[in-house]
Amino acid sequence: MSDFSSLAQQFCEFYYNQFDTDRSQLGNLYRDQSMLTFEASQTQGPKNIVEKLCGLGFSKVKHRISTLDAQPASPNGDVLVMVTGELLIDEEQNAQRYSQVFHLIPDAGSYYVFNDIFRLNYS
Amino acid sequence: MSDFSSLAQQFCEFYYNQFDTDRSQLGNLYRDQSMLTFEASQTQGPKNIVEKLCGLGFSKVKHRISTLDAQPASPNGDVLVMVTGELLIDEEQNAQRYSQVFHLIPDAGSYYVFNDIFRLNYS
Structure with missing residues:
Protein backbone atom coordinates (compact mmCIF):
# COMPACT_ATOMS: atom_id res chain seq x y z
CA MET A 1 0.00 0.00 0.00
CA SER A 2 1.38 3.39 -0.92
CA ASP A 3 2.18 5.93 1.80
CA PHE A 4 -0.66 8.34 1.07
CA SER A 5 -3.09 5.46 1.00
CA SER A 6 -2.08 4.01 4.37
CA LEU A 7 -1.93 7.51 5.86
CA ALA A 8 -5.49 8.11 4.67
CA GLN A 9 -6.67 4.84 6.16
CA GLN A 10 -4.98 5.48 9.51
CA PHE A 11 -6.30 9.02 9.62
CA CYS A 12 -9.91 7.98 8.92
CA GLU A 13 -9.83 5.18 11.49
CA PHE A 14 -8.52 7.61 14.08
CA TYR A 15 -10.95 10.36 13.09
CA TYR A 16 -14.12 8.26 13.16
CA ASN A 17 -13.07 6.46 16.33
CA GLN A 18 -12.54 9.85 18.02
CA PHE A 19 -15.81 11.16 16.55
CA ASP A 20 -17.76 8.16 17.85
CA THR A 21 -16.07 8.16 21.28
CA ASP A 22 -15.92 11.88 22.07
CA ARG A 23 -16.31 14.34 19.22
CA SER A 24 -15.54 17.33 21.47
CA GLN A 25 -11.87 16.30 21.17
CA LEU A 26 -11.68 16.61 17.36
CA GLY A 27 -10.39 20.20 17.48
CA ASN A 28 -6.75 19.09 17.51
CA LEU A 29 -7.22 17.80 13.95
CA TYR A 30 -8.13 21.24 12.57
CA ARG A 31 -6.31 24.60 12.26
CA ASP A 32 -7.57 28.21 12.05
CA GLN A 33 -7.74 28.03 8.24
CA SER A 34 -9.60 24.69 8.26
CA MET A 35 -13.06 24.62 6.75
CA LEU A 36 -15.98 22.27 7.25
CA THR A 37 -19.05 22.12 5.03
CA PHE A 38 -21.53 19.90 6.87
CA ASP A 78 -1.10 16.80 0.95
CA VAL A 79 -3.53 13.90 0.70
CA LEU A 80 -7.08 13.98 -0.65
CA VAL A 81 -9.43 11.34 0.79
CA MET A 82 -12.97 10.43 -0.21
CA VAL A 83 -14.94 8.17 2.11
CA THR A 84 -18.35 6.65 1.58
CA GLY A 85 -19.89 4.89 4.52
CA GLU A 86 -22.78 4.39 6.88
CA LEU A 87 -23.58 5.86 10.25
CA LEU A 88 -25.87 4.66 12.96
CA ILE A 89 -27.33 7.27 15.29
CA ASP A 90 -28.60 6.77 18.85
CA GLU A 91 -31.07 3.86 18.95
CA GLU A 92 -31.98 3.94 15.25
CA GLN A 93 -32.08 0.59 13.48
CA ASN A 94 -31.36 1.86 9.95
CA ALA A 95 -27.93 3.17 9.04
CA GLN A 96 -27.72 6.37 6.97
CA ARG A 97 -25.29 6.51 4.06
CA TYR A 98 -22.84 9.40 3.83
CA SER A 99 -20.00 10.75 1.71
CA GLN A 100 -17.10 12.73 3.13
CA VAL A 101 -13.97 14.36 1.76
CA PHE A 102 -10.86 15.27 3.74
CA HIS A 103 -7.99 17.34 2.41
CA LEU A 104 -5.10 16.53 4.77
CA ILE A 105 -1.97 18.68 5.07
CA PRO A 106 1.28 17.53 6.71
CA ASP A 107 2.27 19.59 9.72
CA ALA A 108 4.97 18.99 12.33
CA GLY A 109 5.20 15.24 11.80
CA SER A 110 1.47 14.77 11.63
CA TYR A 111 -1.47 15.90 9.48
CA TYR A 112 -4.32 18.33 9.96
CA VAL A 113 -7.65 18.60 8.15
CA PHE A 114 -7.61 21.60 5.83
CA ASN A 115 -10.88 20.84 4.04
CA ASP A 116 -13.75 18.69 5.26
CA ILE A 117 -17.00 18.21 3.34
CA PHE A 118 -19.77 15.94 4.65
CA ARG A 119 -23.10 14.94 3.09
CA LEU A 120 -25.73 12.38 3.92
CA ASN A 121 -26.80 10.42 0.83
CA TYR A 122 -30.56 10.33 0.62
CA SER A 123 -32.06 7.85 -1.78
CA MET B 1 -22.80 33.00 -4.37
CA SER B 2 -19.06 33.10 -3.77
CA ASP B 3 -16.65 32.77 -6.68
CA PHE B 4 -15.39 29.27 -5.87
CA SER B 5 -18.92 28.09 -5.45
CA SER B 6 -20.18 29.38 -8.81
CA LEU B 7 -16.98 28.15 -10.48
CA ALA B 8 -17.61 24.68 -9.05
CA GLN B 9 -21.20 24.69 -10.27
CA GLN B 10 -20.26 25.85 -13.77
CA PHE B 11 -17.47 23.33 -13.98
CA CYS B 12 -19.66 20.40 -12.94
CA GLU B 13 -22.44 21.36 -15.34
CA PHE B 14 -19.92 21.54 -18.18
CA TYR B 15 -18.16 18.34 -17.14
CA TYR B 16 -21.25 16.15 -16.84
CA ASN B 17 -22.79 17.62 -19.98
CA GLN B 18 -19.59 16.78 -21.88
CA PHE B 19 -19.44 13.33 -20.24
CA ASP B 20 -23.02 12.54 -21.22
CA THR B 21 -22.68 13.93 -24.77
CA ASP B 22 -19.22 12.66 -25.77
CA ARG B 23 -16.85 11.56 -23.03
CA SER B 24 -13.97 11.07 -25.48
CA GLN B 25 -13.59 14.88 -25.41
CA LEU B 26 -12.93 15.15 -21.66
CA GLY B 27 -9.14 15.03 -22.08
CA ASN B 28 -8.86 18.82 -22.31
CA LEU B 29 -9.94 19.04 -18.68
CA TYR B 30 -6.96 17.00 -17.42
CA ARG B 31 -3.17 17.50 -17.42
CA ASP B 32 -0.26 15.04 -17.30
CA GLN B 33 -0.18 15.16 -13.51
CA SER B 34 -3.96 14.63 -13.19
CA MET B 35 -5.14 11.52 -11.42
CA LEU B 36 -8.42 9.64 -11.55
CA THR B 37 -9.50 6.95 -9.09
CA PHE B 38 -12.60 5.36 -10.62
CA ASP B 78 -7.66 25.80 -6.16
CA VAL B 79 -11.20 24.60 -5.56
CA LEU B 80 -12.32 21.35 -3.95
CA VAL B 81 -15.72 20.05 -5.05
CA MET B 82 -17.77 17.14 -3.74
CA VAL B 83 -20.75 16.02 -5.76
CA THR B 84 -23.35 13.43 -4.88
CA GLY B 85 -25.77 12.48 -7.59
CA GLU B 86 -27.47 9.85 -9.68
CA LEU B 87 -26.65 8.38 -13.06
CA LEU B 88 -28.80 6.54 -15.50
CA ILE B 89 -27.08 4.10 -17.85
CA ASP B 90 -28.31 2.92 -21.26
CA GLU B 91 -31.90 1.71 -21.01
CA GLU B 92 -31.86 1.01 -17.26
CA GLN B 93 -34.86 2.24 -15.31
CA ASN B 94 -33.16 2.64 -11.93
CA ALA B 95 -30.62 5.38 -11.36
CA GLN B 96 -27.41 4.52 -9.51
CA ARG B 97 -26.19 6.88 -6.82
CA TYR B 98 -22.61 8.12 -6.91
CA SER B 99 -20.15 10.38 -5.10
CA GLN B 100 -17.37 12.27 -6.86
CA VAL B 101 -14.62 14.67 -5.83
CA PHE B 102 -12.81 17.13 -8.09
CA HIS B 103 -9.74 19.10 -7.11
CA LEU B 104 -9.65 21.98 -9.63
CA ILE B 105 -6.55 24.08 -10.29
CA PRO B 106 -6.57 27.43 -12.10
CA ASP B 107 -4.53 27.44 -15.31
CA ALA B 108 -4.33 30.02 -18.10
CA GLY B 109 -7.69 31.64 -17.39
CA SER B 110 -9.46 28.33 -16.91
CA TYR B 111 -9.30 25.32 -14.58
CA TYR B 112 -8.10 21.76 -14.96
CA VAL B 113 -8.92 18.66 -12.90
CA PHE B 114 -5.92 17.73 -10.76
CA ASN B 115 -7.67 15.06 -8.69
CA ASP B 116 -10.80 13.12 -9.56
CA ILE B 117 -12.26 10.37 -7.36
CA PHE B 118 -15.47 8.56 -8.33
CA ARG B 119 -17.47 5.91 -6.46
CA LEU B 120 -20.87 4.35 -6.95
CA ASN B 121 -22.84 4.25 -3.68
CA TYR B 122 -24.27 0.80 -3.15
CA SER B 123 -26.95 0.44 -0.52
Whole structure:
Protein backbone atom coordinates (compact mmCIF):
# COMPACT_ATOMS: atom_id res chain seq x y z
CA MET A 1 0.00 0.00 0.00
CA SER A 2 1.38 3.39 -0.92
CA ASP A 3 2.18 5.93 1.80
CA PHE A 4 -0.66 8.34 1.07
CA SER A 5 -3.09 5.46 1.00
CA SER A 6 -2.08 4.01 4.37
CA LEU A 7 -1.93 7.51 5.86
CA ALA A 8 -5.49 8.11 4.67
CA GLN A 9 -6.67 4.84 6.16
CA GLN A 10 -4.98 5.48 9.51
CA PHE A 11 -6.30 9.02 9.62
CA CYS A 12 -9.91 7.98 8.92
CA GLU A 13 -9.83 5.18 11.49
CA PHE A 14 -8.52 7.61 14.08
CA TYR A 15 -10.95 10.36 13.09
CA TYR A 16 -14.12 8.26 13.16
CA ASN A 17 -13.07 6.46 16.33
CA GLN A 18 -12.54 9.85 18.02
CA PHE A 19 -15.81 11.16 16.55
CA ASP A 20 -17.76 8.16 17.85
CA THR A 21 -16.07 8.16 21.28
CA ASP A 22 -15.92 11.88 22.07
CA ARG A 23 -16.31 14.34 19.22
CA SER A 24 -15.54 17.33 21.47
CA GLN A 25 -11.87 16.30 21.17
CA LEU A 26 -11.68 16.61 17.36
CA GLY A 27 -10.39 20.20 17.48
CA ASN A 28 -6.75 19.09 17.51
CA LEU A 29 -7.22 17.80 13.95
CA TYR A 30 -8.13 21.24 12.57
CA ARG A 31 -6.31 24.60 12.26
CA ASP A 32 -7.57 28.21 12.05
CA GLN A 33 -7.74 28.03 8.24
CA SER A 34 -9.60 24.69 8.26
CA MET A 35 -13.06 24.62 6.75
CA LEU A 36 -15.98 22.27 7.25
CA THR A 37 -19.05 22.12 5.03
CA PHE A 38 -21.53 19.90 6.87
CA GLU A 39 -24.81 19.37 5.04
CA ALA A 40 -24.29 22.72 3.23
CA SER A 41 -23.52 24.62 6.45
CA GLN A 42 -20.03 26.17 6.39
CA THR A 43 -17.79 26.77 9.41
CA GLN A 44 -14.11 27.63 9.85
CA GLY A 45 -11.53 27.04 12.58
CA PRO A 46 -11.24 24.33 15.27
CA LYS A 47 -13.53 26.02 17.80
CA ASN A 48 -16.42 26.61 15.37
CA ILE A 49 -16.02 23.20 13.78
CA VAL A 50 -16.11 21.38 17.13
CA GLU A 51 -19.12 23.48 18.20
CA LYS A 52 -20.89 22.50 14.99
CA LEU A 53 -20.13 18.80 15.42
CA CYS A 54 -21.03 18.77 19.11
CA GLY A 55 -24.27 20.63 18.38
CA LEU A 56 -25.57 17.85 16.12
CA GLY A 57 -28.69 16.44 17.73
CA PHE A 58 -27.56 12.96 18.69
CA SER A 59 -25.57 11.53 21.58
CA LYS A 60 -24.53 8.12 20.23
CA VAL A 61 -23.04 7.67 16.76
CA LYS A 62 -21.10 4.94 15.00
CA HIS A 63 -19.41 5.43 11.59
CA ARG A 64 -18.64 2.47 9.33
CA ILE A 65 -16.41 3.01 6.28
CA SER A 66 -17.60 1.34 3.05
CA THR A 67 -15.03 2.74 0.60
CA LEU A 68 -11.93 4.85 1.12
CA ASP A 69 -9.93 6.34 -1.77
CA ALA A 70 -6.88 8.56 -1.50
CA GLN A 71 -4.73 10.54 -3.90
CA PRO A 72 -1.68 12.77 -3.38
CA ALA A 73 -2.94 16.36 -3.52
CA SER A 74 0.28 18.40 -3.79
CA PRO A 75 4.06 18.00 -4.05
CA ASN A 76 4.17 18.90 -0.33
CA GLY A 77 2.53 15.69 0.81
CA ASP A 78 -1.10 16.80 0.95
CA VAL A 79 -3.53 13.90 0.70
CA LEU A 80 -7.08 13.98 -0.65
CA VAL A 81 -9.43 11.34 0.79
CA MET A 82 -12.97 10.43 -0.21
CA VAL A 83 -14.94 8.17 2.11
CA THR A 84 -18.35 6.65 1.58
CA GLY A 85 -19.89 4.89 4.52
CA GLU A 86 -22.78 4.39 6.88
CA LEU A 87 -23.58 5.86 10.25
CA LEU A 88 -25.87 4.66 12.96
CA ILE A 89 -27.33 7.27 15.29
CA ASP A 90 -28.60 6.77 18.85
CA GLU A 91 -31.07 3.86 18.95
CA GLU A 92 -31.98 3.94 15.25
CA GLN A 93 -32.08 0.59 13.48
CA ASN A 94 -31.36 1.86 9.95
CA ALA A 95 -27.93 3.17 9.04
CA GLN A 96 -27.72 6.37 6.97
CA ARG A 97 -25.29 6.51 4.06
CA TYR A 98 -22.84 9.40 3.83
CA SER A 99 -20.00 10.75 1.71
CA GLN A 100 -17.10 12.73 3.13
CA VAL A 101 -13.97 14.36 1.76
CA PHE A 102 -10.86 15.27 3.74
CA HIS A 103 -7.99 17.34 2.41
CA LEU A 104 -5.10 16.53 4.77
CA ILE A 105 -1.97 18.68 5.07
CA PRO A 106 1.28 17.53 6.71
CA ASP A 107 2.27 19.59 9.72
CA ALA A 108 4.97 18.99 12.33
CA GLY A 109 5.20 15.24 11.80
CA SER A 110 1.47 14.77 11.63
CA TYR A 111 -1.47 15.90 9.48
CA TYR A 112 -4.32 18.33 9.96
CA VAL A 113 -7.65 18.60 8.15
CA PHE A 114 -7.61 21.60 5.83
CA ASN A 115 -10.88 20.84 4.04
CA ASP A 116 -13.75 18.69 5.26
CA ILE A 117 -17.00 18.21 3.34
CA PHE A 118 -19.77 15.94 4.65
CA ARG A 119 -23.10 14.94 3.09
CA LEU A 120 -25.73 12.38 3.92
CA ASN A 121 -26.80 10.42 0.83
CA TYR A 122 -30.56 10.33 0.62
CA SER A 123 -32.06 7.85 -1.78
CA MET B 1 -22.80 33.00 -4.37
CA SER B 2 -19.06 33.10 -3.77
CA ASP B 3 -16.65 32.77 -6.68
CA PHE B 4 -15.39 29.27 -5.87
CA SER B 5 -18.92 28.09 -5.45
CA SER B 6 -20.18 29.38 -8.81
CA LEU B 7 -16.98 28.15 -10.48
CA ALA B 8 -17.61 24.68 -9.05
CA GLN B 9 -21.20 24.69 -10.27
CA GLN B 10 -20.26 25.85 -13.77
CA PHE B 11 -17.47 23.33 -13.98
CA CYS B 12 -19.66 20.40 -12.94
CA GLU B 13 -22.44 21.36 -15.34
CA PHE B 14 -19.92 21.54 -18.18
CA TYR B 15 -18.16 18.34 -17.14
CA TYR B 16 -21.25 16.15 -16.84
CA ASN B 17 -22.79 17.62 -19.98
CA GLN B 18 -19.59 16.78 -21.88
CA PHE B 19 -19.44 13.33 -20.24
CA ASP B 20 -23.02 12.54 -21.22
CA THR B 21 -22.68 13.93 -24.77
CA ASP B 22 -19.22 12.66 -25.77
CA ARG B 23 -16.85 11.56 -23.03
CA SER B 24 -13.97 11.07 -25.48
CA GLN B 25 -13.59 14.88 -25.41
CA LEU B 26 -12.93 15.15 -21.66
CA GLY B 27 -9.14 15.03 -22.08
CA ASN B 28 -8.86 18.82 -22.31
CA LEU B 29 -9.94 19.04 -18.68
CA TYR B 30 -6.96 17.00 -17.42
CA ARG B 31 -3.17 17.50 -17.42
CA ASP B 32 -0.26 15.04 -17.30
CA GLN B 33 -0.18 15.16 -13.51
CA SER B 34 -3.96 14.63 -13.19
CA MET B 35 -5.14 11.52 -11.42
CA LEU B 36 -8.42 9.64 -11.55
CA THR B 37 -9.50 6.95 -9.09
CA PHE B 38 -12.60 5.36 -10.62
CA GLU B 39 -14.12 2.59 -8.51
CA ALA B 40 -10.68 1.94 -6.93
CA SER B 41 -8.88 1.80 -10.30
CA GLN B 42 -6.18 4.48 -10.60
CA THR B 43 -5.04 6.20 -13.81
CA GLN B 44 -2.97 9.27 -14.58
CA GLY B 45 -2.80 11.75 -17.47
CA PRO B 46 -5.45 12.86 -20.02
CA LYS B 47 -4.88 9.97 -22.45
CA ASN B 48 -5.18 7.21 -19.84
CA ILE B 49 -8.09 8.90 -18.10
CA VAL B 50 -10.07 9.29 -21.34
CA GLU B 51 -9.29 5.67 -22.27
CA LYS B 52 -10.59 4.57 -18.88
CA LEU B 53 -13.80 6.59 -19.18
CA CYS B 54 -14.42 5.57 -22.80
CA GLY B 55 -13.82 1.92 -21.91
CA LEU B 56 -16.69 1.84 -19.39
CA GLY B 57 -19.25 -0.61 -20.68
CA PHE B 58 -22.15 1.65 -21.53
CA SER B 59 -22.99 3.86 -24.48
CA LYS B 60 -25.67 6.15 -23.05
CA VAL B 61 -25.29 7.86 -19.68
CA LYS B 62 -26.99 10.77 -17.92
CA HIS B 63 -25.67 12.35 -14.70
CA ARG B 64 -27.94 14.25 -12.35
CA ILE B 65 -26.40 16.30 -9.52
CA SER B 66 -28.13 15.98 -6.13
CA THR B 67 -25.71 17.97 -3.96
CA LEU B 68 -22.68 20.06 -4.82
CA ASP B 69 -20.36 21.53 -2.19
CA ALA B 70 -17.21 23.56 -2.83
CA GLN B 71 -14.41 24.96 -0.72
CA PRO B 72 -11.27 26.96 -1.57
CA ALA B 73 -8.37 24.48 -1.54
CA SER B 74 -5.30 26.73 -1.63
CA PRO B 75 -4.28 30.42 -1.64
CA ASN B 76 -3.70 29.99 -5.42
CA GLY B 77 -7.36 29.58 -6.24
CA ASP B 78 -7.66 25.80 -6.16
CA VAL B 79 -11.20 24.60 -5.56
CA LEU B 80 -12.32 21.35 -3.95
CA VAL B 81 -15.72 20.05 -5.05
CA MET B 82 -17.77 17.14 -3.74
CA VAL B 83 -20.75 16.02 -5.76
CA THR B 84 -23.35 13.43 -4.88
CA GLY B 85 -25.77 12.48 -7.59
CA GLU B 86 -27.47 9.85 -9.68
CA LEU B 87 -26.65 8.38 -13.06
CA LEU B 88 -28.80 6.54 -15.50
CA ILE B 89 -27.08 4.10 -17.85
CA ASP B 90 -28.31 2.92 -21.26
CA GLU B 91 -31.90 1.71 -21.01
CA GLU B 92 -31.86 1.01 -17.26
CA GLN B 93 -34.86 2.24 -15.31
CA ASN B 94 -33.16 2.64 -11.93
CA ALA B 95 -30.62 5.38 -11.36
CA GLN B 96 -27.41 4.52 -9.51
CA ARG B 97 -26.19 6.88 -6.82
CA TYR B 98 -22.61 8.12 -6.91
CA SER B 99 -20.15 10.38 -5.10
CA GLN B 100 -17.37 12.27 -6.86
CA VAL B 101 -14.62 14.67 -5.83
CA PHE B 102 -12.81 17.13 -8.09
CA HIS B 103 -9.74 19.10 -7.11
CA LEU B 104 -9.65 21.98 -9.63
CA ILE B 105 -6.55 24.08 -10.29
CA PRO B 106 -6.57 27.43 -12.10
CA ASP B 107 -4.53 27.44 -15.31
CA ALA B 108 -4.33 30.02 -18.10
CA GLY B 109 -7.69 31.64 -17.39
CA SER B 110 -9.46 28.33 -16.91
CA TYR B 111 -9.30 25.32 -14.58
CA TYR B 112 -8.10 21.76 -14.96
CA VAL B 113 -8.92 18.66 -12.90
CA PHE B 114 -5.92 17.73 -10.76
CA ASN B 115 -7.67 15.06 -8.69
CA ASP B 116 -10.80 13.12 -9.56
CA ILE B 117 -12.26 10.37 -7.36
CA PHE B 118 -15.47 8.56 -8.33
CA ARG B 119 -17.47 5.91 -6.46
CA LEU B 120 -20.87 4.35 -6.95
CA ASN B 121 -22.84 4.25 -3.68
CA TYR B 122 -24.27 0.80 -3.15
CA SER B 123 -26.95 0.44 -0.52
